[in-house]
Amino acid sequence: AQANVGVVGLAAMGASLARNLAHHGNTVAIYNRTPKRTDTLMEQHGDEGAFVPSYTLQDFVDSLIPPRTAIIMVKAGEPTDEMINALADLMQPGDIIVDAGNAYFPDTMRREKEIRARGLHFVGCGVSGGEEGALKGPSMMPGGTEESWQTLKPILESIAAKAEGEPCVTHIGANGAGHFVKMVHNGIEYSDMQLIAESYDLMRRGLGMSANEIGDVFEQWNKSELESYLIEITADVLHEQDKTTGKPLVDIILDHAGMKGTGTWTVQTALSLGVPVTGIAEAVFARGLSSQTALRQGAQAIDFAGPDGSLQLSEQERESFIEDIRHALYASKIVAYAQGFNEITTAAQEYDWKIDLAAVARIWRGGCIIRAKFLNRIAEAFESGQAETSLLFAPYFKEAIEQAQASWRRVVARAAQYGIPTPVFASSLSYFDGLRADRLPAALIQGQRDYFGAHTYQRVDKEGTFHTLWAEEGRPEINA
Numbered sequence: 006a007q008a009n010v011g012v013v014g015l016a017a018m019g020a021s022l023a024r025n026l027a028h029h030g031n032t033v034a035i036y037n038r039t040p041k042r043t044d045t046l047m048e049q050h051g052d053e054g055a056f057v058p059s060y061t062l063q064d065f066v067d068s069l070i071p072p073r074t075a076i077i078m079v080k081a082g083e084p085t086d087e088m089i090n091a092l093a094d095l096m097q098p099g100d101i102i103v104d105a106g107n108a109y110f111p112d113t114m115r116r117e118k119e120i121r122a123r124g125l126h127f128v129g130c131g132v133s134g135g136e137e138g139a140l141k142g143p144s145m146m147p148g149g150t151e152e153s154w155q156t157l158k159p160i161l162e163s164i165a166a167k168a169e170g171e172p173c174v175t176h177i178g179a180n181g182a183g184h185f186v187k188m189v190h191n192g193i194e195y196s197d198m199q200l201i202a203e204s205y206d207l208m209r210r211g212l213g214m215s216a217n218e219i220g221d222v223f224e225q226w227n228k229s230e231l232e233s234y235l236i237e238i239t240a241d242v243l244h245e246q247d248k249t250t251g252k253p254l255v256d257i258i259l260d261h262a263g264m265k266g267t268g269t270w271t272v273q274t275a276l277s278l279g280v281p282v283t284g285i286a287e288a289v290f291a292r293g294l295s296s297q298t299a300l301r302q303g304a305q306a307i308d309f310a311g312p313d314g315s316l317q318l319s320e321q322e323r324e325s326f327i328e329d330i331r332h333a334l335y336a337s338k339i340v341a342y343a344q345g346f347n348e349i350t351t352a353a354q355e356y357d358w359k360i361d362l363a364a365v366a367r368i369w370r371g372g373c374i375i376r377a378k379f380l381n382r383i384a385e386a387f388e389s390g391q392a393e394t395s396l397l398f399a400p401y402f403k404e405a406i407e408q409a410q411a412s413w414r415r416v417v418a419r420a421a422q423y424g425i426p427t428p429v430f431a432s433s434l435s436y437f438d439g440l441r442a443d444r445l446p447a448a449l450i451q452g453q454r455d456y457f458g459a460h461t462y463q464r465v466d467k468e469g470t471f472h473t474l475w476a477e478e479g480r481p482e483i484n485a
């Protein structure tokens with residue numbers, strides 16, 4: 006045995022992770038079900054570091070120094086279960102199995118329980134940054150026991166992205182906590198992307214700007230508090246020309262947004278936890294609508310009357326409206342993060358995880374898709390204890406949203422007036438206004454519920470649970 010860590014599954018992600026490990030002084034055992042991938046990695050990258058290739062799972066396990074650490078990077082779902090069980094059959098108590106694929110956190114909780122019962126450690130580890138991140142430094146969110154973290158820490162810190170010198174990895178919490186936080190990361194990613202897309206639509210259709218001009222705007226925005234990976238790549242995407250037609254590539258790409266499920270999981274989980282993640286939910290639904298081909302074609306055929314999206318602004322008004330969009334984007338983005346962190350806090354209570362939110366914000370500063378300058382501010386807000394209930398309550402973000410507010414309202418109002426859909430801008434603003442409201446119309450809903458279902462209600466002026474005999478003569482109220 007000579008390898009201090011092993012990787013099972015050498016497709017795009019696994020091969021990149023194995024190479025990253027080797028680049029940082031680890032001796033890396035490698036195994037893939039189909040030998041060809043192992044051979045290809047050795048042929049093309051075998052000289053990049055110390056690899057120990059194996060062609061059976063037994064040889065792979067034997068090549069690992071105890072306590073063994075095996076990282077699984079195979080297809081999510083059934084194949085991951087098969088591989089976990091096959092490894093557990095061959096490994097010894099105290100060994101560590103890491104699932105670095107995209108797993109749904111209840112699966113991770115189940116797997117952790119099963120593997121722990123067999124005396125081994127199971128770590129569900131969220132990995133963000135795609136193939137390039139896996140190779141050059143991802144952001145990683147490991148769950149599992151504190152004991153397994155002690156072994157994994159130096160290995161994962163060696164390959165993680167660095168943000169201001171700090172490795173973008175931290176022990177998130179027990180069992181499924183790591184995959185949970187990775188899931189919410191992806192949910193926030195959905196809303197970040199949709200907000201950028203709504204901003205683009207407002208400039209393209211609303212202001213009649215070219216893709217190239219809008220690319221320039223995003224390039225400028227990337228020098229502001231919006232500085233982030235997604236804004237940066239958006240500028241590149243918009244500047245790209247199609248080689249065959251000479252048109253902006255964005256005009257040639259079919260407008261059906263795909264998804265692989267993590268956004269949906271984030272929303273489903275939020276619904277069952279009772280946490281409003283309206284921005285993330287609208288972002289998932291917007292992708293859903295984009296891909297409803299028959300529905301969209303039907304709507305085109307019916308040719309609904311309505312505004313065409315053109316805002317008809319003067320040159321001067323256009324400039325200030327672009328600034329409005331920038332402020333609206335920032336405010337809505339803050340709301341999406343506030344909602345995402347609320348989901349984490351609520352889940353932590355539900356599942357008994359101790360999650361350091363400031364540490365989560367810090368490891369998202371590098372390597373991952375939502376990496377952004379303002380995560381430093383989020384980390385500070387949680388560290389100060391001022392964001393415990395909501396990120397929006399921290400003075401920095403309270404002020405930011407107050408300053409953006411007038412712009413945000415103009416953007417949502419104009420978009421509605423001229424017929425450009427802005428589901429995440431609008432729902433984030435509604436969430437903010439819902440929070441601000443002294444009284445909500447929920448009182449009326451309670452009245453309706455009590456009327457048709459005798460669901461009872463509480464009063465503002467006295468303790469107790471009440472029911473009104475709404476439809477009856479004299480409408481008596483009874484203390485239920």
Ligand code: NDP
Nearest residue numbers: 014015016017018019038039078079080081084106107135
């Ligand atoms: P894929 O999801 O395409 O999976 C292919 C790998 O799984 C191959 O190594 C394949 O082996 C192996 N595999 C499939 N079925 C089995 C099985 N029954 N038994 C053993 N091995 C099996 O690979 P990716 O590299 O794209 O992703 C790996 C994991 O990482 C997934 O869970 C994915 O969700 C996650 N992930 C992916 C990201 C990305 O950007 N792609 C980002 C973050 C996470 P073989 O060669 O023999 O077919």
